[in-house]
Amino acid sequence: MLSRRSLRAALTALxxxxxxxxxxxAAAAAPEGPAAASPSAGVTVKMADTAADRLGTARQAxxxxxxxxxxxxxxxxxxxxxxxxxxxxxxxxxxxxVDVRAAKGDWARGVAYVEAPRDHHGGPEGWLFLAQxxxxxxxxxxxxxxxxxxHVAASPLVGEAERKTMTAYAERxxxxxxxxxxxxxxxxxxxxxxxxxxxxxxGPHTHGGSGNWSSLDFAGGTGEVRPxxxxxxxxxxxxxxxxxxxxxxGGYSTDYYHMHNTAYFNGTAVSGSTRLxxxxxxxxxxxxxxxxxxxxxxxxxxxxxxxxxTWLNGRTIGGWxxxxxxxxxxxxxxxxxxxxxxxxxxxxxxA
Numbered sequence: 001m002l003s004r005r006s007l008r009a010a011l012t013a014l015x016x017x018x019x020x021x022x023x024x025x026a027a028a029a030a031p032e033g034p035a036a037a038s039p040s041a042g043v044t045v046k047m048a049d050t051a052a053d054r055l056g057t058a059r060q061a062x063x064x065x066x067x068x069x070x071x072x073x074x075x076x077x078x079x080x081x082x083x084x085x086x087x088x089x090x091x092x093x094x095x096x097x098v099d100v101r102a103a104k105g106d107w108a109r110g111v112a113y114v115e116a117p118r119d120h121h122g123g124p125e126g127w128l129f130l131a132q133x134x135x136x137x138x139x140x141x142x143x144x145x146x147x148x149x150x151h152v153a154a155s156p157l158v159g160e161a162e163r164k165t166m167t168a169y170a171e172r173x174x175x176x177x178x179x180x181x182x183x184x185x186x187x188x189x190x191x192x193x194x195x196x197x198x199x200x201x202x203g204p205h206t207h208g209g210s211g212n213w214s215s216l217d218f219a220g221g222t223g224e225v226r227p228x229x230x231x232x233x234x235x236x237x238x239x240x241x242x243x244x245x246x247x248x249x250g251g252y253s254t255d256y257y258h259m260h261n262t263a264y265f266n267g268t269a270v271s272g273s274t275r276l277x278x279x280x281x282x283x284x285x286x287x288x289x290x291x292x293x294x295x296x297x298x299x300x301x302x303x304x305x306x307x308x309x310t311w312l313n314g315r316t317i318g319g320w321x322x323x324x325x326x327x328x329x330x331x332x333x334x335x336x337x338x339x340x341x342x343x344x345x346x347x348x349x350x351a
Contacts, residue, residue, distance in 0.1 A: 008222070036096055040067035042086035045305050046099040046238065051110075055112045058133065062108050065138040066129055074125055075210070077114065093118055094286055099238055101266055102157050106133040109157040109267075111236055112142065116208055116286030119160040122255060123207035123215070123297065123309075124243070124285035126236045128267075132329050136163060143307050157285045161269045162232040166250055188248070188319030189228045189272065190218065190348045191256055193297045197221050200344050203331030204324050207309040213324055213331070214309035218279070219293040220345065225276045228296075228317070233265035233276070242282025246270060257295040258282050266282045319349025 005042030016309055040063045047296055050184075052059060071077045077080055077085030077096075081280030094115040101110040113126035127142040152166050188271035192198050227233065227344030231248035242259040253335040270276075298317070299307040312322040313331075320340065325331035332341040340346045 004239075009327055015059055022237075031296075039064045039071065039082045039154075040098065041083060043067045043068055043098055044092065044097045046097065048101055049337065051103040051108065053099045055100075055108065058138070059100075060129055062100065062133075062138045063098055064209045065140045066100075066110070066112055066142075067096070067142050069129070069142050070096060070098065070114065070127070071278055073127070075143070075208075076125075104156055107131070107151075107155050108138075109155070111238075113236060113285050118283065118286050119297075120209060120287070121289065122209040122287045123255070123295065124236075124287065125208065126243070126245070126285065127232060128245075130157065131178060140205035147243050149272065155266075159232075159267060159269070161197055162165055162247075162267045165232050185349065187229060188252070188298075188317050189347075190216075190320075190351065191217070191225050191228055191276075191294055192221055192348055192350050193224065193255070193273070194350055197345050197347050198339055199220075200333070200342055201291075201293055202329040202339060203333075203342055204312045204322060205328035205331075207295075212311040213328060214299070214312060215293055215297040216294045216312070216322070217319055217329075219291065220279075223278045223292070225256055225259055225278060225294045227270050227272055228277060230269075230271050231269045233268050233274070235262065235265050237284035239264045242277065242280055243285055244276050246276075249300050252310075253297075253299045253301070255297040255299065257285075257287070257297075258289045258293060319344075320346065 036172060039181050045063055051168055052150055055062060066258055069343040071082045071085050071312045085178030089096060096114050097112060099111045100108055106260035108131045110129055111322050112129055113124050116122040116124040129140055129142045130148060131140040133136050142246040151290060152163060198221035201219045204213035206213055207215045227246045229248045231240045231246045233244055233246045236243040236245055243257045243263055244265060245253055256276055258280050260282050262277035278300050279292045283289060298312060300310040301307050313324045315322055322329050322333045332339055
């Protein structure tokens with residue numbers, strides 16, 4: 001079996017030979033064989049009209065290159081060939097989505113994600129991507145690829161405010177010390193207005209069914225969801241979707257899922273008071289929700305801007321110190337001698 005690095009290299013080379021764009025729903029994924037040669041076969045493709053016009057005949061090569069990276073990076077698909085991976089995900093009712101948002105000259109930008117299983121409360125895998133065409137070949141960079149950090153520094157599709165935010169946490173992560181101590185969460189709020197309340201409905205748990213217990217669930221209050229701090233926001237599922245990612249200064253970002261009545265962001269600068277949406281049951285990228293809430297997750301970064309869902313245990317956020325329980329969702333938080341466990345109404349505090 002090819003190594004992940006070898007597989008990605010082979011698929012990227014194949015992407016450079018592709019022709020015109022054909023967007024095929026994941027449910028129609030083809031079996032292995034000559035017809036499945038394209039890395040994007042079976043991948044659901046979304047593309048802004050202006051991006052499609054600017055890319056012209058280079059569209060398919062771009063989609064193939066990004067699809068190859070996505071399938072190699074996915075926890076659920078990374079050790080499989082693209083055709084096999086997409087077909088297996090389709091059998092589970094899950095799609096692989098490549099969403100090209102913008103293009104300019106030899107540059108393209110967008111979002112890609114692998115839907116979460118819809119039979120449990122889990123989170124999808126998703127990445128921002130930038131791609132540059134060099135000597136007729138697309139070189140994509142997903143969050144975490146070495147190319148992504150280079151592209152952030154050079155791409156005209158990254159605004160100055162966004163670049164400043166991204167490079168700030170990349171520079172921070174270049175300093176010595178374990179990643180947990182480098183992601184400074186001082187001043188990071190919970191996902192609603194300060195000095196108001198929501199109900200903790202789920203203590204620390206995983207974002208996507210495995211890994212670090214990085215996520216919390218909240219409901220009630222006014223129902224309005226706000227960023228935990230200023231940064232740059234991207235609507236991961238596109239307009240109307242209930243999943244937003246905000247990248248903050250200082251080495252971390254936060255995800256917000258299951259919202260409805262959402263605002264649309266595409267690398268947009270936001271303040272801590274910007275309205276992201278309202279608590280809801282949206283599953284635009286898989287998973288499920290049994291009642292209106294926001295699924296909030298914490299991520300930290302390394303020097304390649306590789307965002308990893310990270311543990312909450314021992315971190316202070318919104319004025320509360322969070323701790324794992326004996327099982328997912330059961331953990332609690334403490335503040336000034338008070339303990340808040342699931343079912344408790346809590347205030348959001350700066351300190």
